[in-house]
Amino acid sequence: MTIAGRLLRVHEADTSALAGLWVIAHQVGERRQGPVDSMRTDAGGRFRFVVRRPDSGAVFVVSARYQGIGYFSEPMQNGAGATSLIVFDTTATGPPLALGIRHLVVTQGDAGQRRVLDIYQVQNPGLATRVGRDSTAPVWSTRLPDGITAPQPGESDIPATAIHFEGGRVSVSAPFPPGLKQVVITYDLPAALRTLAVPVDQPTERLEVLVEDSTTTVSRDLTSADPVVIENRTFRRYSADSLAAGARPTLTFGAAPADARRYVWIAIVAAALALAAGGALIVRRAGQRAAPPAGTGSVPAGEATFLDAESDERLLAQIAALDDLFSGREGETDPERWASYQRRRVELKAALTRRVARA
Numbered sequence: 001m002t003i004a005g006r007l008l009r010v011h012e013a014d015t016s017a018l019a020g021l022w023v024i025a026h027q028v029g030e031r032r033q034g035p036v037d038s039m040r041t042d043a044g045g046r047f048r049f050v051v052r053r054p055d056s057g058a059v060f061v062v063s064a065r066y067q068g069i070g071y072f073s074e075p076m077q078n079g080a081g082a083t084s085l086i087v088f089d090t091t092a093t094g095p096p097l098a099l100g101i102r103h104l105v106v107t108q109g110d111a112g113q114r115r116v117l118d119i120y121q122v123q124n125p126g127l128a129t130r131v132g133r134d135s136t137a138p139v140w141s142t143r144l145p146d147g148i149t150a151p152q153p154g155e156s157d158i159p160a161t162a163i164h165f166e167g168g169r170v171s172v173s174a175p176f177p178p179g180l181k182q183v184v185i186t187y188d189l190p191a192a193l194r195t196l197a198v199p200v201d202q203p204t205e206r207l208e209v210l211v212e213d214s215t216t217t218v219s220r221d222l223t224s225a226d227p228v229v230i231e232n233r234t235f236r237r238y239s240a241d242s243l244a245a246g247a248r249p250t251l252t253f254g255a256a257p258a259d260a261r262r263y264v265w266i267a268i269v270a271a272a273l274a275l276a277a278g279g280a281l282i283v284r285r286a287g288q289r290a291a292p293p294a295g296t297g298s299v300p301a302g303e304a305t306f307l308d309a310e311s312d313e314r315l316l317a318q319i320a321a322l323d324d325l326f327s328g329r330e331g332e333t334d335p336e337r338w339a340s341y342q343r344r345r346v347e348l349k350a351a352l353t354r355r356v357a358r359a
Contacts, residue, residue, distance in 0.1 A: 003076065004048040005083040007041045007064055010127055010178075017045025023064045023085065028075075029055030036060075047085075069129055069175050088177055092133045094126040097140050097176060099204045106211040106251070112191035114213075114253070117154065120183040124176040131175045138164070138171035140183075143199040147190065154184030194254075200247040207249060209238040215254025222249050 066087035103119040153160035162174035
């Protein structure tokens, strides 16, 4: 297999080739994951790698560092090896980072508390990678709801070490290249907390809420959508569009259910599916017949069709959500649930590979 392309720098509205920079080819496969070769670009910014005996079904990317920032190409499937690697200048100024879609998933914990998965899609609308003014200044920050406990970074586009919690806020110190990046955090709502007021301190394109508690009521700025049924549990869905800074969508919970045991992983997976049309393997509109359970690695035809209609971003979000709960926890996870996680991850990765092959 040959991976060939050019390293291009975007500066304002112009694009130029970069010569003499190191480019690294990476393989992500079942048997091998990691760098496979490296080289410097030629005078025209070109690079060319020959990968001998690549893993069957492996996905490849190339990377480079420019002005201290790492950049990756779009993924390529084994056998399709033409790509361009785009890098950007860095800046601490420019148009504000914008908050696009925000997903909020609320489920019940084992001790009566509620667990929240908060997914922010942050967009850099400029033509340069945004960095902080200095090493202590955040690149992006937003206010957290009052009364929460145990905030933690989740698996997302941002390294966990670059996500910080202080003074009722979450701050990100990682660079934001042009385009979208996903920031994922989790936190708890104590059992005694009956109200979740979502602070909006910056314009938000859309807020999506998925909550299992059927006794929940919401403020007027949240509109009810079709519920979804997951493993015979009904999740209520709400949304709000074009939220201005200062808005405060609010959820009010009823009494805690007598059975506090919940499959938290179901809600986490559902977060990435909350906006999907139609049904999925474990998610469907209320009243529709459930799809059959997953097999041993194969994807049913209807499920494959649904997953293939998903965006790369949505597929990656689902994989990240699964890994956020299960990664590194095999020893403490029921074998059946662990096997279900493994099967679902294979299905999602297969769908992503099919999309790459068609791109």
